[in-house]
Amino acid sequence: xxxxxxxxxxxxxxxxxxxxEREIDKCEIIEGKQKYYLLEMFPYPSGRLHMGHxxxxxxxxxxxxxxxxxxxxxxxxxxxxxxxxxxxxxxxKNNIPPATWTEDNIANMKKQLVRMGFSYxxxxxxxxxxxxxxxxxxxxxxxxxxxxxxxxxxxxxxxxPQCQTVLANEQAENGICWRCESTVxxxxxxxxxxxxxxxxxxxxxxxxxxKGNWPEQVITMQRNWIGRSTGLRIxxxxxxxxxxxxxxxxxxxxxxxxFMVIAPExxxxxxxxxxxxxxxxxxxxxxxxADRVSDEMEKEGxxxxxxxxxxxxxxxxxxxxxxxxxxxxxxxxxxxxPAHDTRxxxxxxxxxxxxxxxxxxxxxPIRVAEMEDAYIEDGVCVDSGPFTxxxxxxxxxxxxxxxxxxxxxxRETNYRLRDWGISxxxxxxxxxxxxxxxxxxxxxVPEKDLPVELPLQVDFHGDSRSPLGQMEEFLNVPCPVxxxxxxxxxxxxxxxxxxSWYFAKFTSPKSKEMFDKKEVNYWMPVDHxxxxxxxxxLHLLYARFFNMVMHDMGLVPNREPFTRLLTQGMxxxxxxxxxxxxxxxxxxxxxxxxxxxxxxxxFMLFASPPQKxxxxxxxxxxxxxxxxxxxxxxxxxxxEKYTANRAIDGAALPASLTALRGELHRxxxxxxxxxxERMQFNTAIARMMELTNALYQxxxxxxxxxxxKEVLSEVFEKLLTMLFPFSPHIAEELWQMLGNTTLLAESTxxxxxxxxxxxxxxxxxxxxxxKIRAKEMASPSLTKEDLxxxxxxxxxxxxxxxGKQVRKVIxxxxxxxxxxxx
RNA sequence: GCCCAGGUGGUGGAACUGGUAGACACAAGGGACUUAAAAUCCCUUGGACCUUGCGUCCGUGAGGGUUCAAGUCCCUCCCUGGGCACCA
Numbered sequence: 001x002x003x004x005x006x007x008x009x010x011x012x013x014x015x016x017x018x019x020x021e022r023e024i025d026k027c028e029i030i031e032g033k034q035k036y037y038l039l040e041m042f043p044y045p046s047g048r049l050h051m052g053h054x055x056x057x058x059x060x061x062x063x064x065x066x067x068x069x070x071x072x073x074x075x076x077x078x079x080x081x082x083x084x085x086x087x088x089x090x091x092x093k094n095n096i097p098p099a100t101w102t103e104d105n106i107a108n109m110k111k112q113l114v115r116m117g118f119s120y121x122x123x124x125x126x127x128x129x130x131x132x133x134x135x136x137x138x139x140x141x142x143x144x145x146x147x148x149x150x151x152x153x154x155x156x157x158x159x160x161p162q163c164q165t166v167l168a169n170e171q172a173e174n175g176i177c178w179r180c181e182s183t184v185x186x187x188x189x190x191x192x193x194x195x196x197x198x199x200x201x202x203x204x205x206x207x208x209x210x211k212g213n214w215p216e217q218v219i220t221m222q223r224n225w226i227g228r229s230t231g232l233r234i235x236x237x238x239x240x241x242x243x244x245x246x247x248x249x250x251x252x253x254x255x256x257x258x259f260m261v262i263a264p265e266x267x268x269x270x271x272x273x274x275x276x277x278x279x280x281x282x283x284x285x286x287x288x289x290a291d292r293v294s295d296e297m298e299k300e301g302x303x304x305x306x307x308x309x310x311x312x313x314x315x316x317x318x319x320x321x322x323x324x325x326x327x328x329x330x331x332x333x334x335x336x337x338p339a340h341d342t343r344x345x346x347x348x349x350x351x352x353x354x355x356x357x358x359x360x361x362x363x364x365p366i367r368v369a370e371m372e373d374a375y376i377e378d379g380v381c382v383d384s385g386p387f388t389x390x391x392x393x394x395x396x397x398x399x400x401x402x403x404x405x406x407x408x409x410x411r412e413t414n415y416r417l418r419d420w421g422i423s424x425x426x427x428x429x430x431x432x433x434x435x436x437x438x439x440x441x442x443x444x445v446p447e448k449d450l451p452v453e454l455p456l457q458v459d460f461h462g463d464s465r466s467p468l469g470q471m472e473e474f475l476n477v478p479c480p481v482x483x484x485x486x487x488x489x490x491x492x493x494x495x496x497x498x499x500s501w502y503f504a505k506f507t508s509p510k511s512k513e514m515f516d517k518k519e520v521n522y523w524m525p526v527d528h529x530x531x532x533x534x535x536x537x538l539h540l541l542y543a544r545f546f547n548m549v550m551h552d553m554g555l556v557p558n559r560e561p562f563t564r565l566l567t568q569g570m571x572x573x574x575x576x577x578x579x580x581x582x583x584x585x586x587x588x589x590x591x592x593x594x595x596x597x598x599x600x601x602x603f604m605l606f607a608s609p610p611q612k613x614x615x616x617x618x619x620x621x622x623x624x625x626x627x628x629x630x631x632x633x634x635x636x637x638x639x640e641k642y643t644a645n646r647a648i649d650g651a652a653l654p655a656s657l658t659a660l661r662g663e664l665h666r667x668x669x670x671x672x673x674x675x676x677e678r679m680q681f682n683t684a685i686a687r688m689m690e691l692t693n694a695l696y697q698x699x700x701x702x703x704x705x706x707x708x709k710e711v712l713s714e715v716f717e718k719l720l721t722m723l724f725p726f727s728p729h730i731a732e733e734l735w736q737m738l739g740n741t742t743l744l745a746e747s748t749x750x751x752x753x754x755x756x757x758x759x760x761x762x763x764x765x766x767x768x769x770x771k772i773r774a775k776e777m778a779s780p781s782l783t784k785e786d787l788x789x790x791x792x793x794x795x796x797x798x799x800x801x802x803g804k805q806v807r808k809v810i811x812x813x814x815x816x817x818x819x820x821x822x
Numbered sequence: 823g824c825c826c827a828g829g830u831g832g833u834g835g836a837a838c839u840g841g842u843a844g845a846c847a848c849a850a851g852g853g854a855c856u857u858a859a860a861a862u863c864c865c866u867u868g869g870a871c872c873u874u875g876c877g878u879c880c881g882u883g884a885g886g887g888u889u890c891a892a893g894u895c896c897c898u899c900c901c902u903g904g905g906c907a908c909c910a
Contacts, residue, residue, distance in 0.1 A: 216826075216827095217826060217827075217904080220825075220826070220905075221826095221905060221906080224825085224905075224906055224907095225906090227909065229909070229910085231910080246910080247909095247910065248910060249909095249910065250910080261910090299908075322908095323908095324910095325908085325910080326909065326910090328909090329909045330909075330910065335910080336910085337910095341910080342823095343910085344910090414909075414910090415909090533904085533905095606834095606835095606847075607834065607835085607847090608834075608835070609835090612828095612835095613903090614834090615833090615834055617833085617834065619833090619834095619847095619848050619849070620833095620834065620847070622848085623846095623847050623848055624847085626847095627846095627847085629861095629862090630862095633862080673838085677838090678838080680836095682834095682835070682836085682846080682847095683835095683836065683837095683845080683846080685846080685847090686836075686846035686847075687846080688846095689845095689846055689847075690846070693846090696863080696864095763842075764842090765841085767841090767842090767890085767891080769890075769891095770891050774876090775876085796876090807890085808890060809890090810841090810890050812841055815841055816841055816842070816891090818841080818890055818891065819890090820890045820891095
């Protein structure tokens with residue numbers, strides 16, 4: 001057979017067609033076969049695949065093909081996170097309906113995914129803007145309402161002026177919009193909320209089952225975000241006798257309270273009429289939330305004139321209004337202990353408030369007059385009534401017990417996590433299924449009327465506001481209760497709702513119910529989820545919450561949706577994340593055109609381990625292309641030597657062939673471990689490169705012999721099979737070229753023989769006092785005694801130890817001999 | 823400030839439980855093939871030194887320590903990246 005050029009383009013298209021015809025990627029329940037659900041985070045259909053997608057889906061595809069070859073019944077679906085603002089912006093700008101824009105983008109990106117050779121079961125494709133999909137968003141909303149997990153309240157919200165909508169807390173970290181990076185403003189609006197805080201404990205408890213299978217970093221980020229703290233609610237009192245509750249995690253310092261601080265928004269301040277105080281409150285309220293949480297923000301306050309009584313001491317202390325106290329957390333007011341809290345200390349110094357020491361350092365007593373900062377270490381209680389003399393750690397418990405027993409304290413747990421605000425003042429999203437009736441109030445849409453369809457014929461008038469509010473035919477609806485005139489809710493759901501349950505919908509994309517029981521119970525949970533770390537406290541937290549609710553409703557079989565999580569690193573070029581604004585974007589299409597999908601995939605896996613950032617390098621891509629070319633040329637050149645019928649007699653092989661065969665079996669062993677156990681694909685590829693290099697190094701005359709042909713055939717078979725999940729098209733083409741009629745896509749992962757992986761000779765190092773003095777080839781089976789004798793007999797070792805006393809000899813068989821002499 | 827990763831050749835990165843540091847690839851240099859170039863194939867490639875040897879010394883951010891042996895373990899410090907940061 002003459003050598004042929006590696007024409008990646010025709011090869012790749014040829015095999016994509018054949019695999020599609022043979023329905024290689026079809027996922028079906030096979031009773032008794034171990035399932036493996038492998039999922040990558042589904043994309044937003046922006047129109048073009050970027051390198052981050054390519055990396056994400058290449059890793060997923062490698063794993064799915066590998067697991068399939070390992071005998072698992074692999075489930076590998078994909079879909080589209082297709083609601084969201086960009087479609088709406090494009091519509092306003094170009095006057096294209098969002099649905100059309102989105103469908104076009106999906107068609108284009110789907111073509112790109114197919115062109116990459118990713119093995120998805122396209123029969124299970126879902127898209128979230130489909131009415132048959134989002135109807136279940138609405139259904140869940142109603143069900144969650146029944147369970148008391150949905151409510152509406154007026155609250156201060158994060159408003160993005162650019163996106164013209166509200167954002168959840170998770171989406172407005174540090175006062176910056178997660179999508180467009182505008183500074184968010186504060187607004188007061190009626191909002192729908194999902195009560196995620198009701199699941200705060202469950203979300204925390206679930207981390208225990210995820211440990212080891214999720215990156216520690218993601219768990220830590222979620223834990224911090226939930227921010228559980230346990231403490232005590234203490235009823236202080238106004239001097240008039242009214243209750244004044246505060247929350248503290250440090251009841252051991254309660255005897256050291258010298259003032260109190262309250263949030264400017266606190267309603268109780270309405271009674272304060274003093275001009276200076278009122279002006280202060282108004283000034284602070286005008287500051288944006290972004291400013292108020294910035295680190296440069298000076299802590300300021302003003303004495304409200306109100307006085308508070310400490311129930312433990314009877315002390316009367318001033319109540320300050322402070323800009324650093326948050327209305328949303330605890331009771332909106334705090335007790336301040338300058339002696340033992342850094343912030344309180346600074347505040348007290350600024351306003352000349354006394355400092356009272358109640359925890360002393362037992363090793364080095366503190367003098368209050370000399371304090372330069374708060375004492376926040378542990379110590380012993382002083383000046384603390386009946387608790388004086390005990391360790392402060394114990395005092396936390398004892399003082400809490402005391403307060404509870406006396407009736408002015410309650411143990412309390414607080415969370416930083418807030419309920420999930422899901423209202424969006426946008427058009428291109430799932431309508432919230434609620435009707436407002438003047439007579440009956442807020443009425444949920446009856447289940448039988450679902451879905452509330454999003455009208456597709458809309459006119460934006462070049463306006464960035466949602467058109468739903470102006471559409472009479474959408475707006476006007478009879479009240480489901482009284483039949484009178486009523487109006488629909490015009491707000492839509494946060495698109496993170498759509499992505500909070502899509503993974504379960506893949507199991508039964510066309511079912512009449514939300515999920516088909518049999519399918520969902522067979523396939524869920526996701527065994528291996530792959531995506532970017534940027535969703536650690538967004539999508540991954542919402543999805544866990546949703547799955548728990550679905551589990552409580554009996555809809556899904558598991559409490560946690562994602563058993564194992566892999567967070568892949570970013571794709572970097574010239575030291576920065578690829579982005580349009582940086583102008584360092586590489587278009588995957590260009591790479592495919594120039595080198596083909598197989599090279600693109602190989603480079604993505606070779607350049608860096610999946611968890612780490614990947615440094616894009618045009619030269620590096622060429623290296624991957626060159627490797628595939630080397631494999632191509634060698635296999636095509638020697639294709640006629642291939643035989644499927646082999647009976648290799650290992651004992652009769654010449655040394656060079658034994659060596660090649662050993663190399664092969666070691667490669668299979670290492671590549672298998674690198675993928676299955678370590679998920680380090682770059683070293684797996686390096687091993688296959690070494691094996692290929694070894695092929696080129698093998699004496700061609702030896703390969704011409706009958707034995708040589710058999711060994712070569714074994715190498716070809718195992719090498720191409722291993723290469724398949726990385727670069728499937730070229731592997732499949734070469735496999736066919738060898739005369740095989742089976743498909744690698746339907747093959748099993750190669751095996752190796754343990755005894756063949758053992759090297760016949762290894763290099764052993766002889767050291768004297770830890771320094772290498774000689775090297776020698778030796779059988780790895782030599783005993784410690786043999787090796788020691790060998791080392792001692794070596795010329796250079798003898799030289800090195802003459803005149804010295806040998807104190808000790810350490811022998812590691814197959815590795816080294818270290819002679820300690822002096 | 824707190825927590826978590828990480829710091830290895832000119833570059834991306836290897837080195838699994840302490841046991842030959844630098845696998846594999848890129849770049850660079852040399853050779854073969856060619857009228858020539860590209861492609862391909864082969865060789866060299868951490869640094870310094872000289873007596874050019876199957877040579878000596880140095881070398882994994884810095885400094886100490888444990889050990890026969892440290893990139894790997896321990897302590898202190900420096901730097902980079904990420905997360906958290908008025909949450910009472």
